[in-house]
Structure formats: structure tokens, C-alpha cells
Amino acid sequence: MKYWLLKTEPSTFSIEDLEQAPQRTTSWDGVRNFQARNMLRDGMRAGDRAFLYHSSCKVPGIVGIVGIVSAGYPDRSAFDPKDPHFDPAGDPRTPRWYAVDVRLERRTKRVITLEDLRRHARLALDGLVLLRTGNRLSVMPLTAAHWHFILSLE
DNA sequence: GCCAACGTTGGC
DNA sequence: GCCAACGTTGGC
Secondary structure, eight states: OOEEEEEEOTTTSOHHHHHHSGGGEEEEOOOOOHHHHHIIIIIOOTTOEEEEEEOSSSSOEEEEEEEEEEEEEEOGGGGOTTSTTOOTTOOTTSOOOEEEEEEEEEEEEEEEEHHHHHTTTTTTTTTOGGGSTTOOOSEEEEOHHHHHHHHHTO
8 A cells, every 4th residue: 555645726626625525535637747647647556545735825734634546547637628637739549647536534633734744854754755845746655654654743 | 926946848 | 858938836
């Protein structure tokens, strides 16, 4: 089983939206970055778990835990001209973008803020991709050690 | 709103 | 293959 972190802007899609989704499950689509795509397509498997992270908001941080319920599959939003993430260069025969399905497991007991995480950047969370300067990945892997340490901050 | 950092594009 | 220009991300 692997551990991940998924970023989302709550003004676009928040943990409240996920709570209200049928089965508390949604397609994690619209990712348009090759490095992140590779992780969705090649790295994630059903049974993996991920932190849900709110970015570009008042208090950026981890707000919940989701389970990956399906491995990567071609992201159909890339082929929909009306979708904001439409990719005009896309060809359904050779899908370029991928999505996974995620189900909300639970909210964290409190928001584990970016500030909280930074406090441990030099020791327990050394190497955490999220804390790398200029990091822009919306999908990133976590070590088991980082996962458990972050949970201990709850 | 600002700006640093990054990814992508396209000319050469 | 290089790299400048551009667009985007995301914290502040």
C-alpha cells in the first residue's frame, strides 16, 4: 500500500463537496501535469491512501484522508470540449491524461496546516515533497514514515 | 495583488 | 537540444 497527497483548491473542489458526493466518492480528474499524471496512471492502486490538502485558501493544509478506490484510467474530461480541462491535442486512442477514483475516509480531527508541517521540515518531515520550495505538484507521494508522523500531529 | 518558482511551448 | 517567452501555481 502506498501513501499520497492530493491538492485541491477548495474554491474549485473542497472536502465539503466530497462529503456531499454520492458514496463520498469522486473521480479525481483534471490533472494536467505529466509528473502527476504518471503517478495517477502508474503509481496508484486501489487500497492506497492519501491526504486531502486545501491550497490557495486562507489556511492551507491537510483536511482529510481519502482512500484510492480505483487505479488510474483515462480522464474523459480531456476529450470534452466544454470541460475547462479540455485538451485539444487529445486523442482517445492514445489517452494522455488519467484520473483515479477516491472516497472520503474521514476528515482529520483538525486542519494540519502548512505551518504545522513546516515546523518539522528539518527533522521528521525532511524530504517531504510538499515542503520543497516552489513545489507545484498536485499529486505527490509520501513515505510511510511521513504519513504516520503527520497523523501524529492530529 | 504580488512575485518566486516552475512547466510548457516554440523558434532556431 | 537550447533557451527565451509565456502561463500557471500557490503562499503571502
